[in-house]
Amino acid sequence: MSGSDRRNVPRNDSDDVSRETSTSLHASRKHDTSHAPHIAPRHPRRRQAQIHRFLSDFSRVKWRIAAKGIISGFAVGLLVVLYRLGIGYGTRFATAMYAWLRDNPLWIAAWAAAAVLAGLFVACLIRWEPMASGSGIPQTEGVVTRGMRMRAWSILVVRYAGGLLCGLFGLSMGREGPSVQIGAATSQATGGRLAHGQVDRNALITSGAAAGLSAAFCAPLSGAMFALEEIHRSFSPTILLTAMSASLTSDFVAKYCFGLRPVLDFAAIQQLPLTHYWWLLPLGLATGVIGVVMNRLLLGLQTLMSHVPAMARPIISLAVALPCGMLLPLTLGGGENLIAFMERGGAGLGMLAALLIVKMLFTATSFASGAPGGIFMPILAVGSITGALVATLGGMPDLPIALDAQYVSVFAVIGMAGTLAAATKAPITSILLIVEMSGNITHMLPVAACVLIALFVADVCNTKPIYEVLLDRYQAGHPDNAGAQPTAVRSGVVEYPVEIGSRMAGSALGNVPLPDGMMIITVRRGSRDFVPNPSSVILAGDYVVVLFSGCSESIARTTLSGLCRG
Incomplete structure (x- = not known):
């Protein structure tokens, strides 16, 4: 030729x-x-001409992949919307059931028996598809960056069946990590027809993960940035373009179904005055410490739970859910209700301390069982409690410079970003996510300052990104899994x-x-x-x-x- x-x-x-x-x-x-x-x-001229011709074709390929990202984003948006509806219903059902059990204690034994059966079923699902256990974000990162394989359809089955069942019992697990993996699996399934080659397919998987987070939070910028900062771990214009197109599409689908109101409607909270910015130092230190503790607690209980037979692990987490649901129902589910409670303010120090301790332990126990659920929203909930606790302590009348009670909700919002950044070591995503979720850009400066301080605390404590550690553990625990082989x-x-x-x-x-x-x-x-x-x-x-x-x-x-x- x-x-x-x-x-x-x-x-x-x-x-x-x-x-x-x-x-x-x-x-x-x-x-x-x-x-x-x-x-x-x-032939340097011929060489340069061929490479320039190649790059011109590569530029067209980039836009073709972005167009495929739109198709993928639409499919991901629909599936994540269904998952959000299911998890939301499950949390409401669990809250109502535990309230009913408080008034009808004779039925507790029947509920416990149902929890045992549900735990065995979830354990069987996890044994059938280990890639669908836990958050799903580390596994998605492994597929993109380490050449792991995932069976898209079986992951979707386990995520919906196991995740929704755990939601009915109120486990302290979020929808965001599973939404990321649902997006990645959906993109891989559709990528079999849309993609041509593994490079193309990996770009679509990354965009699907971004679309999943975007639809879960109605936060397209955070979804795209999360794909770059956490999943892909590099800034690629091609990946950014593809992830952005998928995120915007899935966000449109989610907003069409749920409305334009932000996931966490904090538009009415007070803006923090500049004269109060010095409070960001203790807030950043506190959220950094709590983020580090949350990181270590999740990993520590996972290590401890590894000595328990696999079939019994989900049963333990469901057993812990019973007293938590009956005594502190705000700790049930991912934590949206808990964050809304922190926004309203008014809780005392004792109540806040109890919610913080129980939510952290409940989340760690739920996650360590391997049940299909995420830790993204529970970490945000823990951060909101931490922020409210710092503000409440700062408002004690004995202090020479007491903090006004109206700023409790502001501290709750800022605390979410600091704790998430310290636990995940993803600062840009943490900042963008809180700004998009609150629907108010006026809080960006204090949020960014708190994130910076919390990240410093995490680095001083030599804290590793939790999703990176979880990925290493997954690969170490599944050496013979076909997913560990490079493509x-x-x-x-x-x-x-x-x-x-x-x-x-x-x-x-x-x-x-x-x-x-x-x-x-x-x-x-x-x-x-x-x-x-x-x-x-x-x-x-x-x-x-x-x-x-x-x-x-x-x-x-x-x-x-x-x-x-x-």
């Missing part, structure tokens, strides 16, 4: 686009392309940002230790793209577009992560 004929061949996806130049990837680590028939240093991909394209202080920043391209099968084909610097040569210096802030062959995308991204991250 002649060069002109090759230019007229239609390209359907990034794998097809990369196939023409894939034979050039077996060059040496110094990027010697003398043996590459399509990209040869003897084989012949060729593909990835782009990666070069961070300040990384090994690649400030290095000449010829000195970058890329393994065989990987080649940097272009560098994006600001609004300018150029084809580098071995003497080109890579700067911090650049985006490198890498063509890989003979390895999986997860291996390529792991390699680039070691070179490009500071």
Whole structure:
């Protein structure tokens, strides 16, 4: 086929686009392309023309993937809306049932027997599909970044059957983590028809995860940022475009079904005066400590529960739900009712302390059982209690500078962001999420300040991101699972940002230790793209577009992560 004929061949996806130049990837680590028939240093003009033509096709592929993200986002939005409706009904049912049991104690034994049967059923579901246990966010991250596999349809079955059943008994678990995995699984299922190649499919899975969080919280910006900060762990314009298109679509579906009102309607709360900003220091320290404690408590009880037979773990969590539901019904479910209670204010120190301790222990027990449910909303609820507790302590009349009671709700909102950031180490998502959920941007400054202080506390305590630790534990506990095997991909394209202080920043391209099968084909610097040569210096802030062959995308991204991250 002649060069002109090759230019007229239609390209359907990034794998097809990369196939023409894939034979050039077996060059040496110094990027010697003398043996590459399509990209040869003897013909630099021809080489640059081919790469520019390739990048033009790659740009079209990016927008095609974004269009597929819209389709995926619509499907994810519908499924997450159904999940939200089911979980909401389950929490209301559990609250009503525990109130009825308080008045009719003779029926407690029957309820306990039903809880045992439900626990056994949930344990069987988890044994059938381990990938659907717990939050779902670590598993989704593993699929995207570590090449793990997931069975989309079985995950959807377990998430709906197990998650809704646990909701009926009021377990302290949120809908957000499961919504992320539901979105990822839905995108993988639809991606089998929409995607062409693993690179394309991973982009759709990431966008599905973003759409899931967006529909769960009605927060499209947070969904897209979460996909970059937590799931993908790098800032990629292609991923951002795809995640944003899916998030906006799923958010539209959720708002069409639930209305335009924010998930947490905090529009009426007072704005914190600048003269009170010094209170953000103790608030940030408190939320940072509670976030660290929550992180350690979740992981510690998971370790402790690992010594209990798997079939008994959900039964234990359902047994704990009985006294919690009868004595402190506000602790049931993810925590939306608890957050609304903190907004109204008026609770005393004793009540707040009891709610904080019980909610933390109840959440840790529910999560450690492996039941299909998330920890995102419960952590937010714990943060709101912490904020209200700090404000109530600050309002004691014995203090020389007492805090007015009207600011309790403000502290509850700010406390959510600080605790979430300390526990997950995802500060940008924490800030955006609270701002979007409250529907009020005026609180961004105090929220960001509290997040910064809480994140500092978490770093001082050497706290690792909880989802990263959970992913490592899952892989260690399932070494023979097919999901732990990397996905084989012949060729593909990835782009990666070069961070300040990384090994690649400030290095000449010829000195970058890329393994065989990987080649940097272009560098994006600001609004300018150029084809580098071995003497080109890579700067911090650049985006490198890498063509890989003979390895999986997860291996390529792991390699680039070691070179490009500071």
